[in-house]
Amino acid sequence: xxxxxxxxxxxxxxxxxxxxxxxxxxxxxxxxxxxxxxxxxxxxxxxxxxxxxxxxxxxxxxxxxxxxxxxxxxxxxxxxxxxxxxxxxxxxxxxxxxxxxxxxxxxxxxxxxxxxxxxxxxxxxxxxxxxxxxxxxxxxxxxxxxxxxxxxxxxxxxxxxxxxxxxxxxxxxxxxxxxxxxxxxxxxxxxxxxxxxxxxxxxxxxxxxxxxxxxxxxxxxxxxxxxxxxxxxxxxxxxxxxxxxxxxxxxxxxxxxxxxxxxxxxxxxxxxxxxxxxxxxxxxxxxxxxxxxxxxxxxx
Numbered sequence: 001x002x003x004x005x006x007x008x009x010x011x012x013x014x015x016x017x018x019x020x021x022x023x024x025x026x027x028x029x030x031x032x033x034x035x036x037x038x039x040x041x042x043x044x045x046x047x048x049x050x051x052x053x054x055x056x057x058x059x060x061x062x063x064x065x066x067x068x069x070x071x072x073x074x075x076x077x078x079x080x081x082x083x084x085x086x087x088x089x090x091x092x093x094x095x096x097x098x099x100x101x102x103x104x105x106x107x108x109x110x111x112x113x114x115x116x117x118x119x120x121x122x123x124x125x126x127x128x129x130x131x132x133x134x135x136x137x138x139x140x141x142x143x144x145x146x147x148x149x150x151x152x153x154x155x156x157x158x159x160x161x162x163x164x165x166x167x168x169x170x171x172x173x174x175x176x177x178x179x180x181x182x183x184x185x186x187x188x189x190x191x192x193x194x195x196x197x198x199x200x201x202x203x204x205x206x207x208x209x210x211x212x213x214x215x216x217x218x219x220x221x222x223x224x225x226x227x228x229x230x231x232x233x234x235x236x237x238x239x240x241x242x243x244x245x246x247x248x249x250x251x252x253x254x255x256x257x258x259x260x261x262x263x264x265x266x267x268x269x270x271x272x273x274x275x276x277x278x279x280x281x282x283x284x285x286x287x288x289x290x291x292x293x294x295x296x297x298x299x300x
Contacts (some may be wrong), residue, residue: 025163025213026177028133032158033259038041040153041179045139048150051081064130073127077104080146081111094128101127108138112145133160134193136179163214165221193225225252242267243276252281258283 036174042063047059060066067073069091078084085107091097101124114120126134143150156179156264164171215236224234226249233239240246244265253260263279264272 025217026133026160026175027163027213028160028177029161029174032160035158036158037153038158038179041136041156044150044152045143046137048143049076049139052076059159064132064137067135069097070104070127073104073108074100076142077108079144082105083107083111087264095148098124098128109143113139114141132179133158140179152180154180155182163217165217165224170217170221208243222249225249228252241277242273243278243280246280247276247283250280254287262279 045063046060049072050058053060053072056075058072058075060072070087070091074085074087085103087100087103088096091100105122105124105127109120121137122131122134127138140152143152158177158179160175160177162171162173164176166171217234219233220244222236223231226233226245229248229252230243231248233245244267245264247258247263258279263276267273267276
């Protein structure tokens, strides 16, 4: 029955992708995560925190894992400003952690004198999601404001990918992010000019939770374009394997109708699924997209 196409998912399995609406995600390139300069900066910041909070018997080992709940940032704020916010010491629930971060970051932003919101590269959501880039930007700003004599590694630059989802597609843009100020050193201050892989290919080499961010962005793009047909995709791996959603999506994006007689709307065996996927890839080739690295049989 054709109605089966509308029952690919259970209602509770629908992925919430509204958070991607009008949002731009910045993700560190995997190659930059191994940059010695980045590693040096991270270690200096960890050592700085541990020296500062040694009297409180607080020890930080990871910038990503140890700052997301607001406890360390709250103690740093109190140490450098003397401000003691009326917050519980240990925020055990996500709601409590969110509230604590909101209060702490609001006070920090005031103390850092960053009235221009465009200069603020962190927020509650990013810190709570253990975003390394946002966490480093925040800590570097705190060092510059509260302990400017601390010698941070200079000229730390990393390569990032900016992901943006809109109606017309997913835009990815490779950029250079400056973490600490430049100095007039001899030699090149640019990153390696070796040939780079496609940004999406690079992102898929990240840790699982970061790959999930990329997949959610793709899901948002797909569902944004399939909503007019009453369709919702919740699982990229399963729902694209038979080629039906892919064909319907191509038709939506390109503004043409693919006759139902040309493909199997409800494929029931591998042969029908392979036919659908092959047709979809042929259409993409006809549209000028390079599909040389995609194997129809590899999409199941």
